[in-house]
Amino acid sequence: MSRDILMEARGITRKFGAAPDMAARIAIRLGLAKPAPVVHALDDVSLTIHRGEVVGLVGESGCGKSTLGRVIAGILAPNQGGIAWRGGDGEKAGREAGLSTQMIFQNPMAALNPRMTTEQIVAEAPLAHGLVSRRDCPAYVDKYLRLAGFDPQMKTRLPHQFSGGQRQRINIARALAVQPEFLVCDESVAALDVSIQAQIINLFMDLRDQLDLTYLFISHDLGVVEHISDRVAIMYLGRIVEEAPVEEIFARPNHPYTQALLAEIPRIEPGGKRKFTTIAGELPSPLHPPGGCHFHPRCPLAMDRCKVEAPCKKEVAPGHFSACHLNDMA
């Protein structure tokens, strides 16, 4: 695999909350109103993805992984930080990244215009970007539908006439038709039946080989991520807490949160008993993230320092990074 850097997210911070208008600002200043709550979705997140790599981004629901996917795909702007594409971060690099990065969402029906035929859906973006002429468009659409494992003979039908798996194949064909290098897949198989999930995952892997694609694969499902990824990043409440090659993270998880996530995967023990341990407590609200290490209220190994000081990422083995104060004591 080439080790050229394709995409770098640098120090991304993203908050959500209504900006107060003039009247609200005056009322807040006079103590007559409280500031609107702010959701701290991403807190100084950095992530590097190399060309040809599949990076799995894992975390509990609400941890900020979809927001990071949207920022990386250029759908959301960060409040701080930025995205570099092939090392460049100017306007030109941004335009190049915009076309070269496509996102595939969880709900295939919601992502498709119900009034457009399959052919119109797949043809729309390549025609708009001048990637194909109107005359050559039908054959072009057929090619990308076939690549996504969809029979082009059904291209005159509307999205509601298809199953969830077929709709996701239309989404994939639409993304491929703009000739991307990088796909951001946000829980792209989570809404599908298990047998269809396997087909779509295999399709992603075939496309990686055929088209030399790079993936950010966002999922709450460690089993799916283990199957498909070269490298895994674990996210907790707006921060990446651990990052490592896939075999390393499953064999030698360093961060207590990663260890807890892995302990949650059900295993069959000798004697046929199913065993798994759930993580204590719930993910705190991103409206009021805990100070210091965000994981400290749930961490069985938390120390006083963890409540006040956020840990920095440290390389604990080649290519294996973890943000935990315990590594300073090793």
Ligand code: SF4
């Ligand atoms: Fe637990 Fe402290 Fe490590 Fe956070 S920094 S994971 S609270 S030991």
